[in-house]
Amino acid sequence: QKEVEQNSGPLSVPEGAIASLNCTYSDRGSQSFFWYRQYSGKSPELIMFIYSNGDKEDGRFTAQLNKASQYVSLLIRDSQPSDSATYLCAVNTNKAAGNKLTFGGGTRVLVKP
């Protein structure tokens, strides 16, 4: 079992619709969770982070965390063509191996006009 799993996609979403991205993780000791957006050929850009169970909203983005189910999600409302990118879920395990981020493989999102 991979430490952080994401559906690779592509997730095709009409412009203006809601894109829903999911991520599961295996380490129950994980403490903080991050969503990065990565355009093709570019480096990851931090868009959201969440530490507590529940929802966290920032503009058109909402992150949801359920530690009991080891599940974190990202909703993108009013999707725009500029949202077309790969979205990476990252988990901070804060263990002796360093305060590292463990990434999923990413979900590719395509927003069609």
Added chain:
Amino acid sequence: ETGVTQSPTHLIKTRGQQVTLRCSSQSGHNTVSWYQQALGQGPQFIFQYYREEENGRGNFPPRFSGLQFPNYSSELNVNALELDDSALYLCASSLGSGGLYNEQFFGPGTRLTVL
């Protein structure tokens, strides 16, 4: 505020050679983490430096080594390059090495091609 910078942008090497990649952390950040991202995959943690000391290492062989300098900039060195080392190498800076808050901000990356 200055963001994370990396050099060079692109690099082509042959098998067996050695390479040094450089990273300048974001202003005010004292921790640098290095990641390797192969095509179509998520970044993989190589190691982290906090106040000039290695603060954790991922599942990479010893030929991957690093340094952090007093100004918190960092180098990643890879010896005896192999074809599989071809990847995007990402540097991320953050403030502090532990605790709950570990927001890491990435530089633009160095694209390494090994022929």
